[in-house]
Amino acid sequence: MRSLATCCLSSLLLLTACGGSAQVSLYVALDQEHSEAIVRRFEQQTGLSVKTRFDTEASKTVGLVSAIVEEAARPRCDVFWNNELAQTVRLAQNGLLQAYVSPSAAAIPSQWKDPQGLWAGFAARARVLIVNKDLLPDPGEWPKGTMDLVDPKWKGRCGVARPLTGTTLTHFTALSLLLGEERFGKFVDGLFANDVALLQSNGATMRQVAEGKLAWAFTDTDDYHVAVTKGHRVGVVFPDQGEGGFGTMLIPNSVAMVKDCPHPDDARRLIDFLLAENTEALLAAAKSAQIPLRAGVQGPNDATILGVGAFRAMAWDIAGTAANLDKMSAAFASRF
Amino acid sequence: MPSPHGSPTERLLARLPLALALLFAALFVAAPLLAMVLPTLSVDGSFSLARYATILASEQDRAELLNSVELGLGAAAVAVLLGGGHAWLTHRTDLPGGRWLAPLGVAPLAVPPILVAMGFADFTTVSGFWACVVLLGCCYAPFVAVLAGRGLRSIDGRTYEAALLCRGRAGAERMLLRGALPELLAGAFLAFLFAISEHGVPEFLTVKGKTWHTYAEGVFRRWTRRATGVTEDQLASPVVAALPLLLLAAIALAIVLRVRARASDGTATPLPVRPLGHWRWPALLLPATYLTVGAVVPVVIMGLWAAGSTQRNEPISFAIMRRSFQHALEQAGGDLWFTILNALLTTVLLLAVAVPLARLAARRFGWVDHLAVIPLATPAVLLTIGFVHAFNGPHVAALYDATFDFYDSHAILVTAYAARLLPFGVLLLSSAVRRIPKSQEEAALFADRGPLARGLRIHLPPLLPALASLACLLFVLALRELDTAVVLPSGNDTIVRRLSNVVHFGGEDVGGALALLLLLVAVLPPVLGTLLRGRRLDSLS
Secondary structure, three states: OOOHHHHHHHHHHHHHHHHHOEEEEEOOOOOHHHHHHHHHHHHHOOOOOEEEEEOOOOOOOOHHHHHHHOOOOOOOOEEEEEEOOOOHHHHOOOOOEOOOOOOOHHHOOOEEOOOOOOOOOEEEEEEEEEEEEEOOOHHHOOOOOHHHHHOOOHHOEEEEEHHHOOHHHHHHHHHHHHHOHHHHHHHHHHHHOOOOOOEEEEHHHHHHHOOOOOOOOEEEEEHHHHHOOOOOOEEEEOOOHHHHHOOEEEEEEEEEEEEOOHHHHHHHHHHHHHOOOOHHHHHHHOOOOEEHHHHHHOOOOOOOOOOOOOEEEOOOHHHHHHHHHHHHHHHHHHOO | OOOOOOOOHHHHHHHHHHHHHHHHHHHHHHHHHHHHHHHEEEEOOOOOOOHHHHOOOOOOHHHHHHHHHHHHHHHHHHHHHHHHHHHHHHHOOOOOOHHHHHHOOOOHHOOOHHHHHHHHHHHOOOOOHHHHHHHHHHHHHHHHHHHHEEEHHOOOOOHHHHHHHHHHHHHHHHHHHHHHHHHHHHHHHHHHHHHHOHHHHHHHHOOOOOOOOOHHHHHHHHHHHOOOOHHHHHHHHHHHHHHHHHHHHHHHHHHHHHHHOOOOOOOOOOOEOOOOHHOOHHHHHHHHHHHHHHHHHHHHHHHHHHOOOOOOOOOOHHHHHHHHHHHHHHHHHHHHHHHHHHHHHHHHHHHHHHHHHHHHHHHOHHHHHHHHOOOHOHHHEEEEEEEHHHHOOHHHHHHHOOOOOOOOOHHHHHHHHHHHHHHHHHHHHHHHHHHHHHHHHHOOOOOOOOOHHHHHHHHHHHHHHHHHHHHHHHHHHHHHHHHHHHHOHHHHHHHHHHHHHHHHHHHHHHHHHHHHHHHHHHHHHHHHHHHHHOOOOOOOO
């Protein structure tokens, strides 16, 4: 018994050494496969050591946001790199972020930056429609926009992720503000009436379309691009581009410095690096095919993923959407 | 002859394991739970239970709880059918290959339920309540298979033959069923408990206009909203909402303990084998179905993923599979080793903590069993957030500065896993301790040994088979634990966390390879144990 206890304590003590002495702590919600290479590049360039913590799909991309909230009494994270925007803005609204106006963000359009420097956006995904080309071979027949979800023509043949977390929550919350309560309520009723497939995630909607179980669905451009790279016969529609349409929603990555973070100087260097043009170019070239927010930066190799300026972007109320996230997620939970 | 109580130093050392175990429970179970619960008991700075008045106030909450109970009962019924049938056929009859099929009954436990769900979703449309019932029933049937098998082994064959002579076949079978029933029900309750706590599978298996949610999903949903909430009520809501789940689990476990207390002590002459006659080969269908659904299909699907089944660019091939394994090891080889080390250390720590607590429960305070179940009945996410609050904050800053940063180290993950899995250790070992005659320990008092030597040479050896089986179980459960890994920083390096990510982002090829590597690691200890010891790890119960 004693030897067992001794062995345990020794092992635990050994493990304490495994924590390392990182100089800057980065929480990343972007997929590990893509973000890890960029972080390694930063380490090589600066000689700084980065302790990186990644999010999981299991926590629905709010795992790290939640960690920052729970750790607020003694912040552990220096820099938060979110793969979307609304939750970052929510952290800012809750007073958990620290202002830093990075010189690297100078060329990023002002609509994607916080005026006080609490956060900055870069490298976006678009909310698009992924279409199965075998089921819908004629592009003239493809859906055109959000309201096609509730068009009886597509009854039981289209899908969208449940808007409980992630980019779909942001998308639906923004839509609710754009359409107004009454019109949005009718839209949600229409989803159920039209037997729309409500799936677990955008990855799941992509798979259902790629495998021909659905004709089309809402997803993000990165998920669409995965389907393309795997050889599935799918096409993409940037929705709501017609006359009077409200445009395609762009959801950029965002980066922010955590309030009272332990390594503010190194955090600033890392933020400068992440907001540089080069990072946007790397993310555009990667499998996630992110869309650069700066017009001069090379976009994704996949020509079907349009660059900023090549389509009409939705003008969504970022602060309003963030402020309404909790209310809307509670409301959606009772419907979806 | 030395005093049976030994020297003061020996007495102190003999009590040290229990003292350390109690310290562990206080620090890593009670403190995190209190850190979560205490803020919910305060409104405007004064004590209040007002927040708990909102429990089940909404129709949605009540409906979700009802769904959870229905799901739990349905899954338990499926688990009894498959696991109980498997146990009966492999322990009681001349089923071909029964000797090998019996230990394989635990195989589905090595496969995380979400992988089973993903596996089935890959080749067929499975969704909705009943699919969830069947899949979760299959995933948790090993509890029934193992415990029912133990129940059947503990029935004295001579009693059965006596019943056969006096009351005929039907009467003898009824006696058999009565004898095995406590263990069978204990397994069913464990299946129920795990099914009602599961939030990933019900969510995954729901498409097209969700018509039902489970209560565990509701608790998880509230946790995700802690990130955006600002008011005290919003922050407290997942903790408050977890209470019904905790009570439900506690009731189920109390019944388990009560029913199991009636189980036989396990010293029995084996039952006579019942010949199946011309049903001998067709009877293989049940274990085959059980193992196919719970283990074979997910493993085959993961294998196909690794071989490139989700791609359209290239046909499925061994070359792709080899490439997937290469990529998996390149990307996550370090994570795999970390996960194995973490599971091993968790197992060792947990055994060290569980043995003294189990002895305390079995010999002195039976209620320790009931207290020990709390970490399993509490949603893992909430228990782990309790760890964040208890071990990260200004209150520990000075201590960390003087020693080491426990929160930022891997040690916190080992302790969190051990705390989460503590109920298995205590419950299974206390059951094993109870089966050892007390007279044996009383006689040991007169042996020419001090308390320490008695503990190591007399009390511990009869527990070794149970410890070996428990170690295998804990190792497997520690390998697949995800919710705890999601919240703690060092969980970042676990393989299940990476697995859940790569699969999400279209990396099914690498994900399939990672899942197979994880399963291989999971089945190694029981297989090695069986081979080395030449018999089944049958003391799990």
